[in-house]
Amino acid sequence: xxxxxxxxxxxxxxxxxxxxxxxxxxxxxxxxxxxxxxxxxxxxxxxxxxxxxxxxxxxxxxxxxxxxxxxxxxxxxxxxxxxxxxxxxxxxxxxxxxxxxxxxxxxxxxxxxxxxxxxxxxxxxxxxxxxxxxxxxxxxxxxxxxxxxxxxxxxxxxxxxxxxxxxxxxxxxxxxxxxxxxxxxxxxxxxxxxxxxxxxxxxxxxxxxxxxxxxxxxxxxxxxxxxxxxxxxxxxxxxx
Numbered sequence: 001x002x003x004x005x006x007x008x009x010x011x012x013x014x015x016x017x018x019x020x021x022x023x024x025x026x027x028x029x030x031x032x033x034x035x036x037x038x039x040x041x042x043x044x045x046x047x048x049x050x051x052x053x054x055x056x057x058x059x060x061x062x063x064x065x066x067x068x069x070x071x072x073x074x075x076x077x078x079x080x081x082x083x084x085x086x087x088x089x090x091x092x093x094x095x096x097x098x099x100x101x102x103x104x105x106x107x108x109x110x111x112x113x114x115x116x117x118x119x120x121x122x123x124x125x126x127x128x129x130x131x132x133x134x135x136x137x138x139x140x141x142x143x144x145x146x147x148x149x150x151x152x153x154x155x156x157x158x159x160x161x162x163x164x165x166x167x168x169x170x171x172x173x174x175x176x177x178x179x180x181x182x183x184x185x186x187x188x189x190x191x192x193x194x195x196x197x198x199x200x201x202x203x204x205x206x207x208x209x210x211x212x213x214x215x216x217x218x219x220x221x222x223x224x225x226x227x228x229x230x231x232x233x234x235x236x237x238x239x240x
Contacts, residue, residue: 036219103131
């Protein structure tokens with residue numbers, strides 16, 4: 001974490017795009033996110049992004065919908081493509097070259113994900129948005145973020161959330177919850193801390209990929225989070 005950050009994977013939740021809306025995309029929030037990302041892009045940091053689809057479809061609702069898990073997960077993957085295309089449009093409205101690479105083949109809308117192609121775009125100073133999850137059911141976009149971070153040889157995963165780090169309990173319901181500044185991957189798994197799903201944490205642990213968890217809707221936080229020694233949010237890593 002002490003080395004200079006050159007390439008990051010930013011994980012955004014689909015819910016982050018909701019703003020005050022009950023469903024869909026709040027374009028004011030979309031523009032805010034883009035404006036927060038542009039400064040680190042202009043600093044020369046290569047940026048890959050994975051975004052969820054919770055603003056459009058949540059697999060957790062499949063039981064009440066009666067839809068089988070597999071098609072439900074594919075619906076979620078398609079939702080990530082929709083969000084990714086909206087994010088790409090917001091970037092390109094501000095003249096930032098961006099590519100959407102999807103695990104699902106939708107050639108009329110975006111490129112098919114390929115590691116070499118994605119790295120080529122990053123090296124050409126293009127923001128890369130990785131859509132379609134892993135392309136497989138039963139995996140979350142957290143797992144997709146961990147996987148893409150490793151494939152693209154990123155320096156860290158930035159997990160943007162609606163709270164300012166990882167807590168011992170939900171700070172919204174428990175006033176005694178304590179913020180954790182640094183945690184190991186094993187501590188996150190053993191204590192069932194709600195950061196990312198277990199598969200994503202284990203993947204990052206086994207491949208020594210640090211995770212920084214921080215609050216998204218606070219101006220300047222993404223810039224602070226990319227700093228190797230930036231004291232913001234919670235760092236999840238192997239303690240030295």
